[in-house]
Amino acid sequence: METVKELLVILVGSSLVSNVVLSQFLGLCPFLGVSKKTNTAAGMGVAVIFVITLASAVAGLMYRFILQPLHIEYLQTICFILVIAALVQFVEMFLRKAMPALYEALGVYLPLITTNCAVLGVALTNVQKEYGILTGIVNGFATAVGFTVAIVILAGLREKMEHNDIPESFKGMPAVLLTAGLMAIAFCGFSGLL
Amino acid sequence: MGKSNSTASAGERLINGLVKENPTFVLMLGMCPTLAVTTSAVNGFGMGATTLVVLALSNLIISLLRNIIPKKVRIPAFIVIIASFVTIVQLLLEAYIPFLNDALGVYIPLIVVNCIILGRAESYAYLNSPIPSLFDGIGMGMGFTVALTCIGAVRELLGTGKVFGFGIMPQAFTPIGIFVLAPGAFFVLAALCALQNFVKIRGARAGKDTSKIGSGCTEDCMNCGEQGCSRRKFYDDGDDLVVEDLSETEEAKTDAES
Numbered sequence: 196m197e198t199v200k201e202l203l204v205i206l207v208g209s210s211l212v213s214n215v216v217l218s219q220f221l222g223l224c225p226f227l228g229v230s231k232k233t234n235t236a237a238g239m240g241v242a243v244i245f246v247i248t249l250a251s252a253v254a255g256l257m258y259r260f261i262l263q264p265l266h267i268e269y270l271q272t273i274c275f276i277l278v279i280a281a282l283v284q285f286v287e288m289f290l291r292k293a294m295p296a297l298y299e300a301l302g303v304y305l306p307l308i309t310t311n312c313a314v315l316g317v318a319l320t321n322v323q324k325e326y327g328i329l330t331g332i333v334n335g336f337a338t339a340v341g342f343t344v345a346i347v348i349l350a351g352l353r354e355k356m357e358h359n360d361i362p363e364s365f366k367g368m369p370a371v372l373l374t375a376g377l378m379a380i381a382f383c384g385f386s387g388l389l
Numbered sequence: 390m391g392k393s394n395s396t397a398s399a400g401e402r403l404i405n406g407l408v409k410e411n412p413t414f415v416l417m418l419g420m421c422p423t424l425a426v427t428t429s430a431v432n433g434f435g436m437g438a439t440t441l442v443v444l445a446l447s448n449l450i451i452s453l454l455r456n457i458i459p460k461k462v463r464i465p466a467f468i469v470i471i472a473s474f475v476t477i478v479q480l481l482l483e484a485y486i487p488f489l490n491d492a493l494g495v496y497i498p499l500i501v502v503n504c505i506i507l508g509r510a511e512s513y514a515y516l517n518s519p520i521p522s523l524f525d526g527i528g529m530g531m532g533f534t535v536a537l538t539c540i541g542a543v544r545e546l547l548g549t550g551k552v553f554g555f556g557i558m559p560q561a562f563t564p565i566g567i568f569v570l571a572p573g574a575f576f577v578l579a580a581l582c583a584l585q586n587f588v589k590i591r592g593a594r595a596g597k598d599t600s601k602i603g604s605g606c607t608e609d610c611m612n613c614g615e616q617g618c619s620r621r622k623f624y625d626d627g628d629d630l631v632v633e634d635l636s637e638t639e640e641a642k643t644d645a646e647s
Binding site for chain 1: 420421422424425464465468469472473475476479480494495498499501502504567570571572573574575576578579580582583584586587590
């Protein structure tokens with residue numbers, strides 16, 4: 196059983212120190228794509244927290260209770276990706292029928308998350324680092340919180356930069372990438388936390 | 390099932406993947422692994438070669454099975470096929486090239502969600518015959534490998550003064566360490582995108598067709614759906630995020646025509 200201290204270390208480590216987007220480069224597509232406004236970015240962040248936490252729980256359970264006992268751990272990649280895709284589909288359908296208000300807010304981002312590296316990356320990292328189920332869920336939650344923090348900050352910066360005078364070749368993606376790079380340098384400072 | 394391009398020859402597919410529709414420099418797909426593994430030229434080359442193998446084989450198998458896979462379940466079918474090949478390749482790397490496996494780490498299984506592979510399966514292999522599909526896979530893989538090796542070499546050169554482990558820069562050069570770290574990847578990619586924009590703007594002024602360049606990632610990354618994986622187009626219409634399912638629009642169009 197992991198102590199609370201270990202869980203806190205993971206919480207801080209996965210969200211800030213080795214930030215999923217700025218340090219591990221997972222989830223770049225939605226990060227660069229959905230960060231034009233802070234409210235869409237926040238919506239995306241919440242959807243990601245929801246999906247990743249759920250997915251790491253399901254993946255952890257599946258690994259512990261199906262793959263390990265049957266000694267088919269090598270099938271983890273295939274199983275995880277299929278389960279994640281199915282999970283997101285199911286969540287989308289469920290939200291549309293049962294909680295239309297939540298679907299209005301989050302539903303549109305869910306398809307973006309299916310082939311997102313971040314979800315699969317978290318599931319695989321949980322296995323690689325041999326986390327238990329609870330630790331895996333905390334790791335997933337922390338990763339997603341880190342994603343949300345990064346994407347909201349980037350959206351805020353992009354909103355501010357919208358009317359700046361940027362050289363023509365650098366308008367659009369290059370400016371955003373430079374901003375992300377500077378954010379990555381800033382986040383490097385967190386490594387002193389642990 | 391779709392029109393098949395009978396004029397595609399093996400050589401034409403190779404040149405296409407290498408130059409005209411280079412997945413990294415032109416289409417801008419698969420940015421996640423590109424930034425993550427190009428910390429050195431060797432890593433970039435290894436990742437590119439691994440992706441080439443998976444891409445070629447999965448294109449071949451999907452093309453062979455294209456008449457059997459129903460349209461509605463094609464994406465899960467593609468994913469199973471691609472994931473199987475990735476697992477095979479990963480196990481082979483673990484056994485025979487362990488240093489590459491350690492260097493690339495979790496990014497090898499993440500090849501499964503690489504937009505390039507799913508995108509090519511969706512837009513080429515599912516619609517064309519096996520041999521052109523195989524060479525399309527090889528061509529795209531080669532283009533990707535060349536791109537990753539170049540980016541890796543640049544980052545390694547600026548970050549450590551060496552390329553492939555051989556010292557190139559003179560002793561007086563102080564390596565700019567940040568280029569092999571995460572921020573450096575963003576800066577290199579920004580420079581690449583800016584260069585691409587420059588070429589695109591120049592080309593548009595000269596009247597050339599620049600529609601293929603950077604349709605993956607230049608505007609706002611949401612277009613990954615069209616060329617790439619999800620076949621959905623997302624755009625920000627000022628207030629909300631709008632989702633358009635491209636396969637549904639196509640079906641509606643063909644229904645309206647028939």
